[in-house]
Amino acid sequence: MPRYHLNVHDELNPAPAWTSAGLETLAAAEREAARTAAAIGLHKLPNDGVCQAVVEVSDEHHQRVAVMTVSMRIDRPISPPRTFSPWAA
Numbered sequence: 001m002p003r004y005h006l007n008v009h010d011e012l013n014p015a016p017a018w019t020s021a022g023l024e025t026l027a028a029a030e031r032e033a034a035r036t037a038a039a040i041g042l043h044k045l046p047n048d049g050v051c052q053a054v055v056e057v058s059d060e061h062h063q064r065v066a067v068m069t070v071s072m073r074i075d076r077p078i079s080p081p082r083t084f085s086p087w088a089a
Contacts, residue, residue: 009056033057040053051071055068056068
């Protein structure tokens, strides 16, 4: 039975930063890749404002069979200046 693995690379480290345990089906590996990508965004994005990573699914022969690219950015536009009101509490 084939086994699939996830390899995670971020924008700073081209070598895999994390590798999963074997998953039994490609569909299971792709679902886990999606969960991993979401977790990367939730973990990294609030701190840095920018997140770029790649989650690769490989088979038991270390051949890539799917690649998920994670790319998110928070833009924080400057809010308009508040006007002073003498009646504001």
